[in-house]
Amino acid sequence: AQKVTQAQTEISVVEKEDVTLDCVYETRDTTYYLFWYKQPPSGELVFLIRRNSFDEQNEISGRYSWNFQKSTSSFNFTITASQVVDSAVYFCALSERGGSNYKLTFGKGTLLTVNP
């Protein structure tokens, strides 16, 4: 069965620090998708990124970057020069492709607090 582990339950940083959120996954499939979502205090989950299992290129979007390494089954998320608005719960999720298995498996989330 697929599994997603976010070992960091809570992280607290000071504004402008860089922070990395870890995500380790388990799957038996060779084709799968990985996702990161942000849940600010308002409650709505916001989609940040999708990565296909056959695309190991890292991605950068502004202050956000993602490091996907199949060899270690990790999909880590780094925020550079963190800001107070980055304070949220961040979820990593895994979905296997194909068949009737449309389900996402979420990690338990990492609460990031960025202090001014």
Add this chain to the structure above:
Amino acid sequence: DVKVTQSSRYLVKRTGEKVFLECVQDMDHENMFWYRQDPGLGLRLIYFSYDVKMKEKGDIPEGYSVSREKKERFSLILESASTNQTSMYLCASSLPPLRETYEQYFGPGTRLTVT
């Protein structure tokens, strides 16, 4: 932009009441999902639907049922609400997994309290 709306942000119901949570999406997505989110447990899938009138049980379907009569609307039903169903309920929609833009889009959530 994808828009997923849920009928209520906050809801208070009494034990034993029948509760309907409504979810509507405007992007013509085939798939729709209901999750509950509880502290320390993350998001857990209750039910999902990949087509009108089709449904599949998720990880925790007990005590819940669903209805999907129209493509854009997916309802979660608590037949007889109990206090252990007090939770945040999140609805989501997506295209099927064979499409490139496969991510799920979430509604704002309904915080249900059963007293």
